[in-house]
Structures are given as structure tokens and as C-alpha cells.
Amino acid sequence: MTNQGKSLSKIGILIILVMFSILLSMGFGTAELGYQKVWQCLTDECQRPIYQTILWDIRFPRVLMGFLAGFALAAAGALMQNVTRNPLADPYLFGIVAGAGLGATLSGLLPQHLQAISLPLAAFIGALFAVSIVVVVLMGNNWRRVEHLLLAGVAVSFLLSAFTSFILYFGEAFASNRVIFWMMGSLARADYYALSWVIPVICICLILALVFARQLDALLLSDESARTLGVNVDKLRLLALIVCAAMTAVIVSYCGGIGFVGLMIPHIVRPFFGLTTAKLLLSSGLVGGCFLIWVDVVARTIVPGQEIPIGVITSVIGSLFFLFIMRKV
Template sequence: MKTKLSTLSASLWLISIVMLSMFLAMGFGTAELGFKELTECLILECERPIYSTILIDIRFPRVLMGFLAGFALAAAGALMQNVTRNPLADPYLFGIVAGAGLGATLSGFLPEEYQMFTLPVAAFLGAMLSVSIVMLVLMHNNWRRIEHLLLAGVAVSFLLSAITSFILYFGEAFASNRVIFWLMGSLSRADYSALQWSFPVIAVCLIVALLFSRQLDALLLSDESAKTLGVNVDRLRLLSLVLCAAMTAVIVSYCGGIGFVGLMIPHIVRPFIGLTTAKLLIGAGIVGGCFLIWIDVFARTIISGQEIPIGVITSVIGSLFFLMLMRKM
């Protein structure tokens, strides 16, 4: 009974933090809106029509997309760390982000009217390409060893990033600059259409991961222990990597490369909620979503009239976190 009450209390706290973060984040931007204007627009009616346009058409989908992106990246990182039993596993370090970025870059040269459909598909195929290369390289080796997996992922990430840079170098200057800024990570393209396409993919991937949460928990012990419990280890691990690739690809296709969220957030959350997959995915996702909301607020308010790519900020924070984690290990 006490456990159920504590779980319910924690859930209410997390939901309250999410709602408060979204509400407050909508007040920051080039045109700052106070608490009074926010309350009037969201509950009653906006005093000025321009306030409605700013909040409902621009900031609200951006805040939702920020939460969704942070949720997906943190959940993907938590899933990868559990399924590989590797504390350094992350979509960014595994090469998935670079692969999805390559696919999205190639899709950017297609006619604009088709990009709504081709962009996520191309990003997913690029993400799966990076996973396939890493698995192929480590097929006859102990791919769960930290140093092997990490080095292969970094090498593939550099390879695919180099191909992306090569393509952009020979592209049209204006289009290449736009893609380069996008690859640094930004929520500036967030709208209701992006939410419409990305939310179902992330929701389905999360539901599938939760349905297999008990089998994934068995992997935390060892492959041999999981096999004795009737778990098809290879199939489950491949399914998990596909889910991570799908969630990462759909975020990269609309938000660009946002690194290290999947590495940091699970490590921050794990001491408080434990190792079990279901709790870790939900907890890391919620914290990751709130984290990215405030990173975006910082990115668009720290310099007046300019917006810093959020991928740059997360990479700086994540790199320092990664070095601290390596030193601790």
C-alpha cells in the first residue's frame, strides 16, 4: 500500500513539473509575455490577437516538440544502456544520430512537397544503416564490451558525418547553410505537422518497449540467465535497437542532431527510480523532456535577437558529463 502511494505521489509530482515547465517556458522569447498574459490566453482569451499567434501557433508546438524530443532521446538512451548493459550507450555515440542526419540530408535535396514523407523515412534508413555497420563490424567479437562498442560507434559516427559534410560541400550554398544549422539541433521547425508525424512513432516504440519490459529486465542479469527464462536474446536486442533507431530518427528528421541527452538523463534518474526498464523509460523520458524544454529556453534567450542551436549546448554539457563518467568508471 505504501509503495503504491509513493508511486502515485511521484507520478503526480512529475506530471506537475511537466505542466509547470511547459506553462512557464511559453512566456520566454523575443516577445516576453508575463504570467497574466499567459493565463489569459490559455484559460480565457488573449488580450491581443498577436499574443494568440505567438503562443498557440509558434511557442506551444515548439514546447511540445521540445518535450517530445527530450522524452524520446532520453528513453532511447535508457533502453540502449539496459539492453547492452553498457553505461556509455547512447544514440549519439552509437552513430544513430549521424546516420539519421545523413538520411535527412539526402532527403533535403528532394522536392519540398515530398519532404514531409521522405524526411522521416530517409532519417530512419540512415539510422538503421549506422546500426547495421556497427553490428557488422562487431559480429565476430564481444560487441557488449564497452570499449569495442564505443569505438565502433564513434568511428561510424565520424564516417557518416564526413559523408554528410561532403554532400553539403557540393550543394547549393543557401541550402547547405540551412542544413548545417539544422544538423546542429534546433526546434525552430517545430509545428503541429511535425508533432502529428513524430508522436505516433514515439508512442508506438514506447508501448512496444514497455510490453517487453520484463524480458528486457532479464537481460540486466546476463544473456545466459535471460535464455534460461525463455528470452530470445538476439531477437530482443535487435528489436530494441530498431526501436531506438526509430525514435532517434524521427526526432533528428524534425529537430536535427541533439546529442548526449540519452547519455546524461538515464544516469541522473537511475539512482532515484532504479534499473527496471518500465520505470526507467518513463522517468528518464519525463526528466529528459523537461530538460530539453529549458535548454531551448536558454538557447533562444541567452543572446538577444539570436538563437543558439540546442545541439551545441547539449553537446557541451554532455561532453563534460561524459568525461566525468569516464573518470568515475
């Protein structure tokens, strides 16, 4: 079997694993349905209408959002690491979470009946605002140096976080707690309306990345080598970073801050699928989606009657993972 055939078979196995994860995870939650009831509802034989409501109106959108969030964050992380040739690059280094947090905090100043729409919209605008600041700062010669990109993202993140903390300090306690919990990361806001925004953005960004996969692979060598192959390095890198920013921003706007997925998953996947962009993006996305599905299951079942912020769990796992990697190295 050729290398391409092996890669396709591995991708097929990951797709099957994702499908099983989606089906199995829908049986977990505050209301324990069990796999038999889930299967009955999937085959239109639900014994009670409430099971149908729980499964299709609550569980399925949340599980699908978990998969899409993990897919987008892991794929964005893999793309950013390839584009910058930095294994520690992460989409959150743009200051995206800090920008989204500032937008969400400002939305809390609006009337209560508008916040269901204003919070994700303001978070999305805030995330793109943070990216815009980074890009504007780096326009010119600094744009050609990858380390400047990362440092500018960190600086913007601290700046916007300071504004957020200032507003929260003087804000109303209940609204501040709501924003703080949202910034920790949660899939509780998942519904079909949210999916109608998330799915198109992720699909368009993924298609763009795959269309330019060959040119992106050239960046793995060096900027000079890519230019000799006819690649416009500056425009291609800008396009790739915009794709990463858009995918991350739309996830953060509905799910809050979910750290370490984009940093950790590509490291796990790369030894099995290699460095080439197309295979790495798809495999990282599928593994990241499957990972976040089960992290969310843990978040809503480990403490009876309560939900742990999903970003807390991913941060603990990610931190331990990299401490282990540093120990081995």
C-alpha cells in the same frame, strides 16, 4: 508506503513538474508575452489575436516538441544502457545522427519547394539506413557481443560523416549552412504536422518497451541468466535496439542532432528510481523532456534576437557533467 507506491508518487511529482514547465516556458521568447497574457490565452480571454497565434501556433508546438524530443532521447538512452549493460551506451552510437545528416544533405540537392517535406523524410530514411548497416554487419556471432555493437556504430558514424562532409564541401554555400545548422540541433521546425509524425512513433515504441519490460529486466543479470528464464535474448535485444533507433530517428529527422541527453539523464535518474526498465524509462523520459524544455528556453532567449543551436548547449552541459562524474569517481 511500499516501494511501488513511492515510485508512483515520484512519477506523479515528475508529471506535475513537466506540466508546470510546459506552461511556464510558453511565456519566454522573442515576443515577451508574460505569464498573465499566457494565462489569459489559456482561459480563452486573449486580449489580441496575435497573442493567440504566437502561443498556439508557434510556442506550444515547439515546447511540446522539446518535451517529446527530451523524452524520447532519454528513454532510448536508458533502454539502450539496460539492454547492453553499458552505462556509456547512447542511441547516437548507432550512427543515427550521421545517417540523418547524410539524408538531410542529399535532400538539399532537391528543388527548394520540396525541401520542407524532403528534409525530415530523407533524414529519417538516412537514420534508419545507418541502423540497418550496423545490424547487417553484426549478423552472426558478432551480434552476441555488446562491444561489437558499439564499435560498429562508431565506425558507421565516421563513414557516413565522411560522405556528408564530401557533399557539403562541393555543395552550394547557403544549402550547406542550412544543413550544418540543422545538424547542430534546433526545435525551430516544430509544428503540428511534425508532431503528427513524432507522437505516434514515440507512443508505439514506448508501449512496446513497457510490454517487454519484464524480459528486458532479465537482461540486466546476464545473457545466460535471461536464457534460463526463457527469454530469447537475441530477438529481444534486436527489438529493443530497433525501438531505440526508431525513437531517435524520428526526433533527429525533425530536430537534428541533440547530443548527451540519452547519455546523461539516465545517470541522473537511476539513483532515485533504480534499474528496472518500466520505472527507469518513464522517469528518464519525464526528466529528459523537462530538461530539454528549459534548454530550449535558454537557446532562444540568452542572446537577444538570435537562437543558439540547442545541441551546442546540451553538449556543453553533458560534457561538464561527465567530467564532474569522472572527477568524483
